[in-house]
Amino acid sequence: MFSKILIANRGEIAVRIIRACNEMGISTVAVYSEADANSLHVNLADESYCIGPALLKDSYLNMTAIIDVAIATGCQAIHPGYGLLSENARFAELCEKCNVKFIGPHYSVIAKMGDKDEARRTMKAAGVPVVPGLDEIADVAEAKAFAAKIGYPVIVKASAGGGGRGIRIVEREEDFETAVALASNEALSAFGNGKVYLEKFLTDVKHVEMQIVADEQGNVVCLGERDCSMQRKNQKLIEESPCVVLKEDVRREMMRCAVLAAKAVNYTSLGTIEFLLDKNNDFYFMEMNTRLQVEHPVTEYVTGIDIVKWQIRIAAGVEFMYKQEDIRFRGCAIECRINAEDVRKNFRPCCGRINLLHIPGGPWVRFDTAIYQDYMIPPYYDSMIGKLIVFARDRTEAIRKMQAALCELVIEGVCTNAELSGDILAEPAFKSGEYCTNFLDKFLKNY
Template sequence: MFEKVLIANRGEIALRVARTCQEMGIRTVVAHSEADRDSAAVRFADESKCIGPAPVKGSYLNAAAVLTAALQTGAEAIHPGYGFLSEDADFADACARYGISLIGPDSELMAELGDKSSARVLMSKAGLALLPGSLEPLTVGRARVLADEIGYPVIIKAVAGGGGRGMSVVDSAADFTDAFVRTRAIGQTLFGDDRVYVERYLPTARHVEVQILADTHGRVIHLGERDCSVQRHRQKLVEETPAPRLPPGLADRMCRAATAAAASVGYTGAGTVEFLVDERGEFYFMEVNCRLQVEHAVTEAVTGIDLVREQISVASGHALSLDQPDVDRRGVAIECRVNAEDPTLDFRPTASPITEFLPPGGPFVRVDSHAFAGYSVPPNYDSLLAKLVVWAPERDQAIARALRALREFRLGGPTLRTTADFLRRVLEHPKFAKAEHNTSLVRDIVSTEA
């Protein structure tokens, strides 16, 4: 087992990883920017190392600075959390060259799965169904012909995109060329890669993903599925497990398909296979996330399994602590992302000092957060302030508990706006209550309130 792990992230995930490391008897180093010098994660860790200024390019995306920090502090492994360098294959390769384990799959597979075009090819060969579209990046002319053949609407995606960025939905042929050029420019600006591909767009699909765990001894298991259909700007707001009201047997088929696909490519560590489910109950591969997901906590709530512990153990060469028959999912868990955003202004991020922070409590309520009274929300990073996770034996009880916890949450500042009240409107919406919602729910709520 590792003796020291460097955490190359910030916010709630850095603190969450550090807590499990402490429970495992592993010393921690938090790599932080100048803006996060007094963060909760830095205060909690055994050591800290400043890796650069507030802007992410000079700190959390500065691979050389992160690797240098690991070498200087004697860390044997780096936990990248999510975002930033967590799926950077070049960084994983550099870590390996210096004898440091990046907690995740190997760099070659990470590169293949991180490229959405090659991932589609790889997963298609593994037997997963794909939406009609291209298996390789296209020029605008070829893409336009394919879009006409598929039928509109289509979606243009950056090959290197992620986190809801680098995507454009096109409703008609007249808009295609402009959208194609715009998406290529976004891909180049955000990801340094202007390649794009095209596939059919499902405007009323459900977004369902499967949590995978795999070790280096050939064992691959799943921990069930999660529904992530409540999204704004194609980024998740509410997640739950199990996914409600799926056709009989569908969840099991998805989980078995995801497990088989992960095994076929030699996946190791924690990962998520994401699918779109159409109105007929057919599911289609969307992408693989080679990292821990923000919403991993709902899976932990229904299984009792610490995913970070399993990640670290597998990366150090140990076998998984359990096999598929040992996975016992009980009850329902819901996660609500409380973001520093103003829903009335198209979820615009808000930077502000926090003058009041009192998270909810009570039975089966978990709050993962790095915030505290006196903390200032910086303008440089993701807007996530807290993840509220609740568990209950039945879904209606879990919704009631989440609503109670959101009402109890006290979070304020001079210019701070959050998604807390909007999340209550989502949970109270009849379509959500009846599990009849899809990825259009947030858009529908916003349009009726406009």
């Protein structure tokens, strides 16, 4: 097992990883920007080092600075968390070349699954169902003809995309060429790669993802699903497990395909296979996330497995102690992402000082966060400041528990989306579980 790990991230996920390491007896090294000098992860880690100014490109995306700190402090491994460098194949490769273990899959797998059209081709070859489409738009005219053949609407996506960027939905044929150009330019700016691909745009679908764990001994186990359909502009807001409308036979087949997908690329570490589920209970591969997910706590609650600890153990070569038949699912877990944003002003991000903070408590209530009273939220980073997670024996009780926790949560000094989350939970569509990825688009028009 590693004796010292560097956490190449910030905020709540850095805190989550540090806590896991503390429980495992592993020393931790934090890196931080000048804007994060007073952050919680900086104070919780055994050692902390400033690696640059506030902007991401000068600090948390500065690969050389991060690896230099890891080597200088004697770290055997780097945990990238999620976002930032977590799915950067070049960073993973640099870690390997510097003899520092990257806690995640091999860089070749990250590169392969990070290229969305390559991922589609790989999944098709493995027998995993994919959405009808073109693996790459090489000729706009040919792609336009193909779009007409499969029927509008279609969606243009960045091959190296993520986080909802480099995506354009095309409703009409006359808008196709403009949409391709806009998606490509946005992708080039965001990811340094302007390649885009085409898919049939499925409406009234659920976004269901499967959590897999794969060790270096060749064992691949699926830890069940998360329903991530409550989204705004492709950004998840509420996640839950299990997916209440997923039939048991469809669940088993989706789990089988998730394991098949991981084995097709010789995957190791934690990973998530994301599917779209339509009204006919047909599902299609969407993408593979080669990292720890923001919403991992709901899986931890329903399985009773600390998957962050296991991600670290697997990176150290430890065999996963569970077989598929050992996995037992219990109860229901729900997560609400708490963002510092003004919902009434088109979700404008908020920064500033937290004047008063009260965190809800009680059995099976968890708030993963890096904020504290008098903490100053900087304007440079993602607006998510916490994740409120609850667990109960059934979904009805879990919804009530989350509603109570949201009412108890007090964050004064900045605006948050906590009230919106409570209002969504009260909606009949959420209570029934029949909501789809387009639910919030309709709900917010009258909110």
